[in-house]
Amino acid sequence: MSDQNQNSSEIHGVVGYYSDVDGIMNASRKIRDAGYKKWDAYTPFPVHGIDEAMGTKPTILPWIVLGMGLTGLCVGLGLQWFTNAYDYKFLISGKPTWSLPANIPVTFEVIILFSAYTAFFGMLALNKLPHLSNPLHKLERFKRVTDDKFAICVESKDPNFDLARVSKLLGVGSEHVETCPIDTTKAALPIWFHGVAAILTCASFIPLALAFKGRFATSEKPQYHVWPDMDFQRKRKTQTAWEGFPDGRAMRLPVAGTVATGELRDDFELYHGVAQGTAVPASVRYDAALFGSAAGADRPEWLAGFPAAVVVDEPFLERGRARYGIYCAVCHGNQGNGVGAVALRAENLDAAKWGWVPPKALHSDNAKAYSNGELFHIASNGISTMAGYSAQVPAKDRWAIVAYIRAIQATQALDPSAAPQDVEFQPVPTIDSVRVSDSGADGE
Amino acid sequence: MTTTDPSASFGGKPLKGQDPRVRPALVEGENESFATVTEAVAKVSEVPVPSTNKAWIVGFAISLSLLGMLGLLLVHLITTGVGVWGNNNPVYWGWPIVNFVFWVGIGHAGTLISAVLFLTRQNWRTGVNRAAEAMTIFAVVCAGMFPGVHIGRVWVAYWLFPLPNQMEMWPNFRSPLLWDVFAVSTYASVSLLFWYMGMIPDLATLRDRAVNTPRKIAYGIAALGWSGSSRHWHRYERAYLLLAALATPLVLSVHSVVSFDFAVSQVPGWHTTIFPPYFVAGAIFSGFAMVLTLMVPARQFFGLKHIITMNHIDVMCRILMATGMLVGYAYAIEFFIAWYGGVQYETFAFVNRAFGNYWWAYWIMVSCNVIFPQIFWSKKLRRNLWVVMLVSITTNIGMWFERFVITVTSLSRDFVPSSWGYFSPTWVDMCMFLGSFGLFFTLFLLFLRFLPTVAIAEVKTVMPQAHAHGHDSHGSSDSHAPSGAPIGGGSAAPASKQDA
Numbered sequence: 001m002s003d004q005n006q007n008s009s010e011i012h013g014v015v016g017y018y019s020d021v022d023g024i025m026n027a028s029r030k031i032r033d034a035g036y037k038k039w040d041a042y043t044p045f046p047v048h049g050i051d052e053a054m055g056t057k058p059t060i061l062p063w064i065v066l067g068m069g070l071t072g073l074c075v076g077l078g079l080q081w082f083t084n085a086y087d088y089k090f091l092i093s094g095k096p097t098w099s100l101p102a103n104i105p106v107t108f109e110v111i112i113l114f115s116a117y118t119a120f121f122g123m124l125a126l127n128k129l130p131h132l133s134n135p136l137h138k139l140e141r142f143k144r145v146t147d148d149k150f151a152i153c154v155e156s157k158d159p160n161f162d163l164a165r166v167s168k169l170l171g172v173g174s175e176h177v178e179t180c181p182i183d184t185t186k187a188a189l190p191i192w193f194h195g196v197a198a199i200l201t202c203a204s205f206i207p208l209a210l211a212f213k214g215r216f217a218t219s220e221k222p223q224y225h226v227w228p229d230m231d232f233q234r235k236r237k238t239q240t241a242w243e244g245f246p247d248g249r250a251m252r253l254p255v256a257g258t259v260a261t262g263e264l265r266d267d268f269e270l271y272h273g274v275a276q277g278t279a280v281p282a283s284v285r286y287d288a289a290l291f292g293s294a295a296g297a298d299r300p301e302w303l304a305g306f307p308a309a310v311v312v313d314e315p316f317l318e319r320g321r322a323r324y325g326i327y328c329a330v331c332h333g334n335q336g337n338g339v340g341a342v343a344l345r346a347e348n349l350d351a352a353k354w355g356w357v358p359p360k361a362l363h364s365d366n367a368k369a370y371s372n373g374e375l376f377h378i379a380s381n382g383i384s385t386m387a388g389y390s391a392q393v394p395a396k397d398r399w400a401i402v403a404y405i406r407a408i409q410a411t412q413a414l415d416p417s418a419a420p421q422d423v424e425f426q427p428v429p430t431i432d433s434v435r436v437s438d439s440g441a442d443g444e
Numbered sequence: 445m446t447t448t449d450p451s452a453s454f455g456g457k458p459l460k461g462q463d464p465r466v467r468p469a470l471v472e473g474e475n476e477s478f479a480t481v482t483e484a485v486a487k488v489s490e491v492p493v494p495s496t497n498k499a500w501i502v503g504f505a506i507s508l509s510l511l512g513m514l515g516l517l518l519v520h521l522i523t524t525g526v527g528v529w530g531n532n533n534p535v536y537w538g539w540p541i542v543n544f545v546f547w548v549g550i551g552h553a554g555t556l557i558s559a560v561l562f563l564t565r566q567n568w569r570t571g572v573n574r575a576a577e578a579m580t581i582f583a584v585v586c587a588g589m590f591p592g593v594h595i596g597r598v599w600v601a602y603w604l605f606p607l608p609n610q611m612e613m614w615p616n617f618r619s620p621l622l623w624d625v626f627a628v629s630t631y632a633s634v635s636l637l638f639w640y641m642g643m644i645p646d647l648a649t650l651r652d653r654a655v656n657t658p659r660k661i662a663y664g665i666a667a668l669g670w671s672g673s674s675r676h677w678h679r680y681e682r683a684y685l686l687l688a689a690l691a692t693p694l695v696l697s698v699h700s701v702v703s704f705d706f707a708v709s710q711v712p713g714w715h716t717t718i719f720p721p722y723f724v725a726g727a728i729f730s731g732f733a734m735v736l737t738l739m740v741p742a743r744q745f746f747g748l749k750h751i752i753t754m755n756h757i758d759v760m761c762r763i764l765m766a767t768g769m770l771v772g773y774a775y776a777i778e779f780f781i782a783w784y785g786g787v788q789y790e791t792f793a794f795v796n797r798a799f800g801n802y803w804w805a806y807w808i809m810v811s812c813n814v815i816f817p818q819i820f821w822s823k824k825l826r827r828n829l830w831v832v833m834l835v836s837i838t839t840n841i842g843m844w845f846e847r848f849v850i851t852v853t854s855l856s857r858d859f860v861p862s863s864w865g866y867f868s869p870t871w872v873d874m875c876m877f878l879g880s881f882g883l884f885f886t887l888f889l890l891f892l893r894f895l896p897t898v899a900i901a902e903v904k905t906v907m908p909q910a911h912a913h914g915h916d917s918h919g920s921s922d923s924h925a926p927s928g929a930p931i932g933g934g935s936a937a938p939a940s941k942q943d944a
Contacts, residue, residue: 025912028674044478044649045901046677049912059679065686083606083614090616102618105701109626112694116634116687120641123683127676130668137671143652145672146645148478215610226599227523 012135012180013039013155014163015142016170021047023173024150028053030169031152038158042136042151061126065118072114076107135183141176153180269307271395273373273380274300283390286374286383302373310399320404323397327389336362336408337428347431357385358431362405363413375402471571471751471907478904481751485646485898486653488746496893497745504889510882517876518593526596528872535855535867540594541705543877545847546730547587547884548628548702549723550840552695553731554580555635558642559691562684568759570902571752574646575742576735577639578895582887583734584632586880591624620704627701631694638687641680644670646896699727706850713793713854716781722774726846729767729813732760733839740833742892751898758826764839765820771846772814793854801866802853805845812842 018024028041032055041047041054050056084090085098124130136142136153145151154166163179170177225231236242236250245252265271272280278301306312325334333339338361346356360367370378379398381388389398413428471481521528531538554576561569595601604625606614615622648670651663670676700720707719736757743752782794798806816838825831852867891897904910 021910021912041674042672043674043677044482044672045645045904045910046681047674047910047912048905050674051678054674056675056678059682061679061682062686079606080617084617088612088614090618092616092618099618105620105623105697105704106617106626108693108697109623109630109701112634112690112697113630116637116690116694119683119686119690120637123641123679124668126679127673129670129676130665131671132664132669134669134671137652137669146649146652146670147482151672215608227597229525230597 010182011156011163012182013153013157013161014166014170015136015139015151015153015178015180016174017141017144017176018150018152018173019148019175021150024152025050025053026173027152027170030172031154034160034165034169036154036158036160036166038155038161040153042142042145042153044146044148044150047150059126061119061122064122065115068118068122069111069115072111073107075114076110077103079110080106133183135180138183139178139180141178142180149175267307267309269303270309270399273303273307273376275303281377283381283388285381285386285388286378300373302371303376304371304373306372306399306403310396312403316400317403317407319397320400320402320407323393323401324404327393328401331359331386332362333359335412335428336405337412337430338362339429339431343431355385359386361413361430363409363428367405368409372402372406375405471753471903476750476907478907478909481903481907482649482653482900484748484751485896485900485903486650488748488892488897489650489894490653499741499745500889500893503885504893507882507885507889510879511886512882513875514879514882517872517879521593521872521876522598526594528870530867530869530873532865534858534863534865535852537851537855538867539848539869539873539877540590542844542847542851543880544587544590544594545702545723545851546844547583547590547880549699549727549730549843549847550734551580551583551587551631551635551731552699552724552727553735554578554583555631555638555691555695556728556731557735558638559688559695562688563692567906568756570899570906571756572735572739572760572898573902574639574642574899575739575892575897576731577635577642578888578891579734579738580635580731581632581639582884582891584628584635585887586884588628588632589880589883620701620708623701624705627698631698634687634691634694638691641684641687642899642902643896644668645672645680645901646899648672649900650896696724699723711854711858712787712789713797713850715790716778718774718777718781722771722778725767725770725774726813726843729764729771730840730843732764732767733836733843736760736764736832736836737840738888740829740836742897744829746892746897748898751903754827757829757832758823761820761826761832761835764836765817768813768817768839772810775810775814789859793857796857797849797853800853800857802849802856805849805853809842809845809849812838813846816842 016027018027024041024043024047028050031039032053041050043050080103081098089097091097141149142151152170154161154170167177236244238251240250241248242250244250268274268276268278268280274280281300310316329340331338331340331342333343338359340359343359346352346358352358367375376398378386379388379393379401380390380395393401529538529540531540554573557569557576558573561573592598592601595604603609604615604622606617617623644667647663647667651660651667654660654663700723703719703723706714707716709715739752739760740757743749779794779798782790785791796802816835819825819831819835856865856867858864
């Protein structure tokens with residue numbers, strides 16, 4: 001018996017070979033009924049009914065796949081919810097950020113992906129594959145098991161293993177019975193392999209580390225351009241220099257006399273405030289020395305009335321009042337007295353020391369002396385520290401403002417003695433009166 | 445082994461020829477054994493390289509040249525830009541998307557044969573499923589290439605995937621184009637697993653037959669140490685069943701999602717609910733056509749006529765005709781709905797398809813897909829390999845034109861007549877499409893030459909010797925059937941009349 005044990009520790013097991021399905025089915029039942037545990041039947045294809053003959057329990061693989069399928073469901077939905085409804089909300093045509101039907105295709109694919117990978121890798125894991133070193137593969141005769149032979153191997157690890165008894169059991173109906181020795185070949189991997197494997201393993205982390213560095217570090221260097229032709233195109237941009245043209249500009253100027261769409265200003269009265277056909281004043285800030293009473297012969301022929309293109313009536317004045325309230329009143333005040341919110345603020349800050357020129361009262365004699373054309377030119381191009389408003393206010397609206405200023409001049413700051421005495425008289429505040437009282441901050 | 449029962453009769457009249465109650469043997473020929481099946485399949489990959497079939501060498505040389513051309517064209521495309529194609533306003537989806545849908549469609553029959561026919565216990569699939577699965581994977585490789593390079597800046601193709609990035613943006617999961625990314629990549633990887641898993645036992649067979657060291661190492665590693673253990677087979681079969689059950693809805697979902705690329709848009713001619721089933725039917729149709737195109741020469745050149753039998757060809761021809769009629773039905777319904785729906789844009793789109801400036805493409809499509817396959821009503825023609833080859837090839841042509849018609853006719857006549865145009869492909873378009881065949885056939889010919897072309901283990905299960913004959917064992921196998929593995933289910937025994 002001790003001799004038997006000695007033998008059984010040196011062998012992997014006993015292998016019986018069978019030539020057909022019936023042979024291995026009968027042998028399997030015998031081994032099963034003899035109570036062996038560490039044994040297996042090897043066949044070239046899955047033999048129908050051998051699970052029962054061997055007493056194999058159903059595998060738990062389907063349950064693992066079900067679990068991973070449900071995990072895939074959660075991952076698929078969670079991924080889409082997190083990316084599109086939580087972390088980076090996609091607002092498309094006002095649709096809700098989370099709507100299940102659109103997320104079903106991807107969820108479905110993720111479920112299938114998780115389940116299929118689990119079915120495959122779960123099968124390999126439960127079968128303990130890959131398992132390249134198997135003592136049975138050393139047996140020449142065993143190679144035919146993947147062709148047309150059938151084999152049963154009872155392993156010596158089985159607690160009931162007994163060489164003689166197992167050999168006898170396997171021998172019934174078999175072609176051949178042999179023992180399989182333990183694989184004693186020293187086929188260890190060479191030492192350099194471990195070094196190379198270690199280096200490659202470490203090196204495989206380098207790309208990941210670089211990606212993380214790029215993710216969390218900042219750099220002064222310009223972006224790396226894989227394909228530069230989109231970032232650096234062979235063209236010149238506007239407002240840059242280029243020696244290719246004689247004038248050294250990369251962009252071309254319009255042909256002289258080019259008029260842009262809607263910019264043909266041939267109505268001198270409407271657009272320049274001067275009589276049709278006369279010299280047009282430069283679009284610069286009003287220069288009292290040049291355009292005022294001192295201008296002499298160079299004085300443009302300013303329009304005294306209104307251009308033919310506008311009709312001065314009540315809606316026109318109403319339009320002027322509205323435009324004045326929007327654009328002019330912040331400085332000149334709603335009453336045209338030069339006490340707007342900006343003027344008051346500038347006064348409080350003593351802005352004159354920075355060159356601030358206070359807005360004028362529009363009902364002053366000086367202002368009354370300007371012709372309509374001059375007032376229009378000032379509204380368009382500015383005066384002193386006032387900027388021109390031609391960019392903000394269309395020409396007809398500027399004429400409406402001029403008309404409204406004339407209305408202010410006709411109704412405000414009149415001689416007190418000429419005022420009707422049955423009305424409680426209140427003088428229009430001036431910037432000086434406001435400064436002294438410091439109470440009429442709203443300029444009303 | 446084909447059995448003819450002289451006493452068979454139906455309604456009192458004696459039946460001519462084969463008794464329909466008796467299934468013909470799946471593996472034909474006298475004295476076929478497990479060993480002869482192994483030998484027939486394995487020797488294809490074991491012959492020395494110099495004595496490889498001349499047809500293979502010529503085919504491989506041509507394929508490899510086309511693949512090289514494709515490589516050069518890809519470099520040209522990427523360094524120059526997608527302007528080398530004919531895609532331009534209004535047809536921004538030109539040949540690349542047509543080719544993508546064409547190849548993805550072909551990639552459907554493999555999984556269909558493997559999974560759907562497996563679940564429905566169509567045991568005849570064992571002869572052709574391996575090659576069909578390989579075809580699937582290589583077709584999906586070709587398909588994936590086209591949208592991959594169509595995006596223009598291929599070096600940022602990873603933007604398609606939801607990866608954290610410095611822009612802190614995520615892709616839009618409501619876009620059918622993103623569904624497509626998930627569907628096609630899932631399909632490619634699951635098909636690869638399915639194919640490889642099916643091959644593991646056969647790779648072990650090649651490993652055990654290998655005589656030289658390189659083959660021992662290569663097949664040894666690829667077979668993962670498979671030993672044929674019945675405990676392993678038990679889990680393997682369960683995993684295979686699960687994969688089949690998962691791949692069946694997957695295969696239907698993939699082409700549905702591909703059709704969403706079109707159907708979810710509002711372009712007349714695309715915006716129809718029939719697209720998912722219509723595309724799936726077309727995919728099966730084109731896939732079976734490609735399987736026939738590949739299998740008819742392969743069985744001839746590699747001596748596999750007794751495994752891939754005339755019955756296989758016959759059955760696939762019938763499927764081809766059936767799916768061709770499904771596709772024809774879809775064409776008809778599209779027209780009906782365009783008229784019945786009363787939307788003038790839809791009506792115009794379909795009248796324009798048939799009688800507009802692409803009328804020629806439309807009628808090529810109808811002829812190849814609906815009319816030509818009708819000849820398979822004749823059994824004689826189903827068994828004439830020249831006719832089968834001809835019709836399978838015209839079907840492939842017709843299905844390419846179907847995608848061309850859908851993509852180009854609708855885009856070239858969209859809502860704004862001022863942008864109407866006529867699409868003209870460039871030489872790069874044409875050569876890249878040709879080159880994709882080079883890629884496909886290079887991979888497929890390598891597969892034919894070096895991998896088990898037929899599922900050896902599965903073919904053995906449908907042979908009569910694979911079933912226990914003892915009275916005791918038969919009873920136990922029946923009791924086990926409901927929970928047991930379906931490979932080689934009892935119906936395969938050729939002489940039994942249990943299926944009557």
